[in-house]
Amino acid sequence: MGYKNRVAVLGAGLTKFMRRAQETGKELCFEAARMALDSAGLELKDMEAVVMSTAPDAFDGVHMKGEYLADGAGGFRRPYMRSYVGGGSGVFSVIHGWYHVASGHFDTCLVVAEEKMSPCMPHPQAAFNAIYDQFTERPLGVNLLWIFALEMNRYMQVHKIPLETISLVSVKNKKNGLDHPCAQAGIPGEYTVKDIMDSEVLVWPVHRLMVSPVTDAAAAVVLVSERVAKRMTDKPVWVEGVGWHLDSSYWTNRDLYYPKYVEYAARMAYRMAVITDPRKEIHLAEVYDPFAYKELHHMEGLLLADKGEAPRLLEKGVTQRDGDLPVCPSGGLMGVGNPIAAAGLMKVAEVFWQLRGEAGARQVSRPVKRGLAQAWGDLMQVGTVVVLGV
Amino acid sequence: MSHHLKEFPGVPLKDSDIQEGKVLTTRWEVKAEYAWDTGVALGEFFAGLKDGRILARQCDRCGRIVVPPRMFCEWCHRPNDRWVEVKDTGRVNTFSVSFVLWDASRVKVPSVPAVIEIDGCTPGVGFMHLLGNVGTTLEEILARVKIGMPVKAVWRPASERTGAITDIVHFVPREG
Structure with missing residues (x-):
């Protein structure tokens, strides 16, 4: 590949995940950025560039949110850039930061992702309406849950997957989330399949306990060139592969049962990381799980399971923390919370x-040398993948 | 380093903290109004709906016939070639049953959003609309609606049509 620097992750920071944070978005950015710098043993003055990722401005009611957040993130008096690909943003922010360092332009880059969804009243759901086509979709009364329910049903029908199996993702991730110190109050917990199946039907087949919550939080990582990494740490974690891919916005013209764009994003990252057999060479995966079915859907797109096979791996316990391929050991969005851009960076x-x-x-129980984080977004059309390794 | 940290930053608020004025908030309401031009392709499509016809666009290079129509083929990245009137019948590609409105409030009688593959278009191509006459409870709807089920558009009376996607009231099951 034609890039100048090998890139390492040197530190990470995270705030609590909260339904409503007292802190502003700017303050949340500061906390996450500060923690990432402290953990890397570096100062803001050492950062040659800053990258910010944050989702729709409509949540905050602040236009040019990138600029608004910049001071908290440390993004002033230096090159600063915001990137945004909907739910895919958090993982994309690392790809964006990777480019800054890999290009040879910078030796250090602070990557910050923030979401404060709570200000939007009566519910941030309303802000999502403006993502749909104003002529053919909005007049029908569309809401965010509709399209995911449509995709989930298509996926279930094509592979004949029972709802009980999909509920197991909620059970696993909500249990994993109990061990995450940042998990949002009331989100992780010990649940049975029956609890999940008995929860309120929001938009069938989506039940309440199959959806991630609304969350305020920020996350940050410090990326550095190999030159800096070797001076700063004995345990560098390398960005071995990055990939991203966008499919058409005409989502009613393509079959939603399989996220082909996630596959292409994964193939791009695997090629760069020289991975030929992802099922053996990826040791753990933080797969994007805003809805329970998405974890399975994405595992297939990531080539970590054959089409229709992910539910069986889940049932066999392969994706548990003590399994052969732990998936979402953090608890994921289902078990920790879903501050859109910050959720993706939490996975990294x-x-x-x-x-x-x-x-x-x-x-996780097994030894791990290589892991993957993935996010997804826009109109069910973007896949973003980062492979890290030691 | 996360395992060394006892407490991560962040102060979670409760709804009561805001209701009881324990924290200060400032409120703002957006007043924004837009008039969107329907554009070349959707303008024609909506004029067609007003006449009770569904119009699609065909590309001669890839052969696809697509709705919602666009004047370009995004696959071939060239202007596509002609308008084609397709049928007002189709099949359910996928569906859901919605008890939630746009503002997250709940309804007792659900709506049934669906992707309808339109007959006459390239297989797998369609648009989102609503299903009607399929029951009022989840049980009834799940017993009635199947993926692959043939459906037919129910048009608003000609005098009430406005040239909008809602000129079709909904799609209802038909004998396939």
């Missing part, structure tokens, strides 16, 4: 901590 931070053996109670 989790892989970083797991690879360094610093995940505490969440540490």
Whole structure:
């Protein structure tokens, strides 16, 4: 590949995940950025560039949110750039930061992702309406849950997957989330399949306990060139692969049962990381799980399971923390919370901590040398993938 | 380093903290109004709906016939070639049953959003609309609606049509 620097993750920071934070978005950015710098043993003055990722401005009611958040993130008097691909943003922010360092332009880059969804009244759901086509979709009364319910039903029908199996994702991730110190109050817990199946039907087949919550939080990582990494740490975690891919916005013209764009994003990252057999060479995966079915759907797109096979791996316990391929050991969005852009970066931070053996109670049983974080978004059309390794 | 940290930053608030004025908030309401031009392709599509016809666009290079129509083929990245009137019948590609409105409030009688593959278009191509006459409870709807089920558009009376996607009231099951 034609890039100048090998890039390492040197530190990570995270705030609590909260339904409503007292802190502003700017203050949340500061806390996460500060923690990431402290953990890397660096100062803001050492950061040659800053990258910010945050989702729709409508949540905050603040236009040019990137600029509004910049001071908290440390993004002033230096090159600063915001990137945004909907739910895919948090993982994309690391790809964006990777480019800054890999290009040879910078030796250090602070990557911050923030979401404060709570200000939007009566419910942030309303802000999502403006993502749909104003002519063909909005007049029908569309809401965010509709399209995911449509995709979930298509996926279930094509592979004949029972709802009980999909509920197992909620059970696993909500249990894993109990060990995450940042988990949002009331989100993780010990649940049975029956609890999940008995929860309120929001938009069938989506039940309340199959959806991630609304969350305020921020996350940050410090990326550095190999030159800096070798001076700063004995345990560098390398960005071995990055990939992203966008499909058409005409989502009613393509079959939703399989996220082909996630596959292409994964293939791009695997090619760069020289991975030929992802099922053996990826040791843990933080797969994007805003809805329970998405974890399974995405595992297939990521080539970690054959089409229709992910539910069976889940049933066999392969994706548990003590399984052969732990998936969402953090608890994921279902077990920790879903501050859109910050949720994706939380997944990258989790892989970083797991690879360094610093995940505490969440540490997976098997030895891990390579992990993957993935996010997804826009109109069910973007896949973003980062592979980290030691 | 996360395992060394006892307490991560962040102060979670309860709804009561705001209701009881324990924290200060400032409120703002957006007043924004837009008039969107329907554009070339959707303009024609909506004019067609007003006449009770569904119009699609065909590309001669890839052969696809698509709705919602666009004047370009995004696959071939060239102008596509002609308008084609397709049928007002189709099949359910996928569906859901919604008890939630846009503001997260709940309804007792659900709506049934669906992707309808339109007959006459390339297989697998369609648009989102609503299903009607399929029951009022989840049980009834799940017993009635199946993926692959043939459906037919129910048009608003001609005098009430406005040239909008809602000129079709909904799609209802038909004998396939």
